[in-house]
Amino acid sequence: MRCTLEPLVVDDATVALLHAWVTHPRSVYWQLGEATPDDVRREYAEIDARPTHDAWLGRVDGEPLFLAETYDPADSPLKDLPELGAGDLGMHVLVAPPAPDAGRRPGLTRAVFAAVLEHCFAGTGVQRVVVEPDVRNEAIARLNKEAGFTVSRTIELDDKTAALSFLTRADWERARHQPPAPHLSPDLLERAQRRLVVKALGELCHERLLDPRPDGPDRWVLQAPTGSRYRFAARRLPLEHWHIDPDSLTREVDGEPAPLDVQELVLEHAEALGLREELTGVYLEELAATLAWTCWQLAHPGPSVEALLEASHAEVEAAVTEGHPGFVANRGRIGFSLADHEAFSPDAARPVRLVWLAARRHATHLSLGEGWAETDLPVLGEGPERELLHDRLRERGLHPDDYLLLPVHPWQWDAKVAVTFAPDVARQDLVVLGEGTTRYQAMQSIRTFADLDDPRRPQVKTALAIQNMGFVRGLSPAYMRETPAISDWVASIVEGDPELHGRGFEVLREVAAVGYTGDIYHRAAPGAPQRKMLAALWRESPATALRGGEGEDERIITLAALLHRDPTGASYCAALVRASGLTPRAWLRRLLDAYLRPVAHCLLAHDLAFMPHGENVLLVLRGQAPQRCVMKDLGEEVGVLSPSRPLPESAERARAEVDPDDRCLAVLTDVVDGVLRHLAALWETEGLLPVEQFWAEAAACLEQHALDHPELADAVRTIDLQRPTFRHSCLNRLQLRDARQMVDIADQASSLLYAGELVNPLAR
Structure with missing residues (x-):
């Protein structure tokens, strides 16, 4: 895109344009939200009359799309600051808010920012550019940082608290000559490859797809059919967990040292992995994308674990970098460009404004939870x-x-809805109203958004037709229709159970869902992925589960955060244990009582199974120690594992047909192997508690529950969570079989793949 700047001419057409820009809700930091056109005219006439100030109209490919102001800081409210010097030039930039029906233009803001800086430094006497953005303006702070600005200090101006920042000519030159994707560098790729190859070896050995041979005490060698050889030091912990020393790992090809490469590892063992030729490219692309975003994270290191001890839920979510601990290709996000990743990923944690559609009411279903309107x-x-969105409808002659109203992910609107549902948009069955004003942040589940402006308001889950970790992340209107009712039923079970209530175990209700079904795909294409592209869900905010408010008595984090390590390798979980003042054993007991015990109780007492992996479980902390757990993602992932247990008709979809002997896997696979296996290894390596004692505490937790609930003796005996072995359900085998859709969501149990039996560390 070509960006140009020209002196701003204060005429009627320009004033009307600027007035629309500066009074838009997105331009709140421009502080002209209540201005009239005459106010705008006076403002820029005054700038035009001042020899030390200039205003510039910016065009992108000929279209007026931004406003820039330059000024001499010595003739401004900054004039008395000691940091100012000769050769300084002040700058303000405003990018025009997007029109309601405009498509997304990835990279527009960065292109404008770069053009304005180039314009500033075109003056040979300019040595530094000075900016003083409002400290609350997170978006411009990120842009300034990327451009090379350094924050000098916070200053108080008449109308704001500002971050006084400077960009030197030398720093600007360095920043502008960076490659377009600086994270894709040899050194970062080498680090990402080692991280991912270590994980691949550990998890594929755990799933018995790869079979290393002993090569000395605690040393192993893996020979590939192609002649490649891997050597490494590793300990085999319970549940066949391979804890590999990353620094020990080497690769040889034809007897010569070779770089680590996770894609080559997969190809070298393709037959053993069961990778079908026609799907090889799909899986390799997910690995490539996982490598790309791992490099991106390495290039953008997050805060230390000490800083996270006082961080909010959203801040911890943004810092967590590990992704799913079991899947190797766990960060594919196929469909996202680099600009999309930086705009919408939980890693980038940028504020996002959702796009809103107005969907014809007779072709759209809104389901509401009990007590919600x-x-x-x-x-x-x-x-x-x-009212803003309804006004946009009225401007088109349509009645609200x-x-x-239907919220849509900005990527989904631009990449899918505007094309796939073009006839519906043209008929005005769907009317695009543009971005809303609320700022959201993507959570670790990538398509769920937390409200940054009011964290207690419900979160929004949107359809997102990207390929990620074995699924296209759509939302079915048919599934969404029943979700609030299923959520209400699960909440009633949890709230009415004295054991769960006493433990403080809660669920976040999914209080509303909306789905559009007026398209041709719903009439004539059963099973088509297009039927999962236009739906949304509202879920209670995690902040509502806190007593006393976040940051006061309690904090909330995802359980997945317990596996997080900061850029130095320090463990967040270990930091929590140390900060709590508890012994590691006491801290672990609290965690198990908050997590393992309630999940097991739900299964034993109610035949109720969750999908309790780390991202779906929220851990409430007080004094950095576990207090209780909160479960989310109910409508799509909860299951009732009994053919006879009574269910309300509205929740019947949650009934799952499983072999009676496999009911134990709801805990043994999803909690014990899926979460606690990784946590036990971390506690062992961090010196918190030997792995045998970790599992002894977990077993004791279940045994104490059995003693407390003699009425459940039959269920304890038949489900038998402490059986000697259990079926080894394998996640990577599913993704390797078909990375496009690992399982049938409507019948997940029949899609699973097993690799014999695992020895149960909970057995006595």
Whole structure:
């Protein structure tokens, strides 16, 4: 895109354009939200009259799309600051808010910013550019940092608290000559490859797909059919968990040292991995994308574990880098460009404004949880954002009563809806209203957004048709229709159970869901992925589960965060244990009582199974120690593992047909092998507790529960969570079989793949 700047001419057309820009809700930091056109005219006439100030109209490919101001800081509110010097030039930039029906333009803001800086430094006397953005303006702070600005200090101006920042000509030159994707460098790739090859070897050995041979005490060698050889030091812990020393890993090809490469590892063992030729490219692309985003994370190191001890839930979510601990290709996000990743990924943690559609009410279904009304939901209920969206409808001659508001991921609108549902948009069955004003942040599940402006408001889960970790991340309107009712039923079970209530175990209710079914795909294409592209879900905010408010008595984090390590390799979990003042054993007992015990109780007492992996479980901390757990993702992933247990008709979809002897896997696979296996290894390596004692505590937790609940003796005996062995259900085998869709969501149990039996570390 070609960006140009020209002196701003204060005429009627320009004033009308600027007035629309500066009064838009997205331009709140420009501080002209209440300005009239005459106010705007006076403002820029005054700038035009000042010899030390200039205003510039910016065009992108000929279209007016941004405003820039340059000024002499010595003739401004900054004039008395001691940091100022000769050769300084002040700068302000405003990018035009997008029109409601405009498509996304990835990279626009960065291109504009770069053009304005080039314009500033075109003056030979300019040695530094000075900016003073409002400290609350996170978006411009990120842009400034990327461009090379350094924050000098915080200053108080008449109308704001500002971050005084400088960009020298030398730093600008360095930043502008960086490659387009600086994270894709040989040194970062080498680090990412080692990390991923270590994980691949550990998990593929755990799933018995690879079979290393002893090569000395605690040393192993893996020979590939192609002649490649891997040597490494590793300990085999319970549940056949391979703890590999990353620094010990080497690779040889034809007897010569060779670089580590996870894609080559997969190809070298393709037959053993069961990788079908026609799907090889799909899986290799997921690995390539996982490597790419791992490099990106390495190039953008997050905070230390000490800093995370006082961080908010959203801040911890943004810092967690490990992804799913079992899947090797766990960060594919196929469909996202680099600009999309930097705009929408949980790693980047950038504020996002959702795109809103108005969907014809007769072709759209809104389901509400018990006690909720349409007016209770953010945006759908009363408020300025809804009025703004309704005004946009009225401007088109359409009546808001004929439509339901539907939130859409910005990528989904641009990449899918605007094309795949073009006839619906053209018929005005779907009307694009543009971005809302609320700022959201993507959570680790990538398509769920937390409200940054009011963290207590419900989170929003959107359809997102990218390929990620074995699935296209769509949302089915049919599934969403029943989700609030299933959520209400699960919540009633949990709230009515004295054991769960006493432990503080809770669920986050999914309080509303909306789905559009007026498209041709719903009429004529059963099973088509296009039927999962236009739906959304509202879920209670985790902040509502806190007593006293986040940052006061309690904090909340995802359970997955316990496996996090910071850029220095320090363990977040170990830091929590040390900061709590408890012994590691006491801390672990609290965790098991908060997590393992309630999940096991739900299965034993109610035949109720969750998908309790680390991202779906929220851990409430007080004094850095576990207090209780909160479960989310109910409608799509909860299951009732009994053919006879009574269910309300509205929740019948949650009934899952499984072999009675496999009911134990809801805990033994999903909790013991899927979560605690990794945590036990971390505790061993961090010196918190030997792995045998870790598992003894887990077994004792179940035994104490059995003693406390003699009425469940039959269920304890028949489900038998402490059986000697259990079936070894394998995740990577599923993804290797078909990375496009690992399992049939409607019948997950029949899709699973097994590799014999695992010895149960909970057995006595």
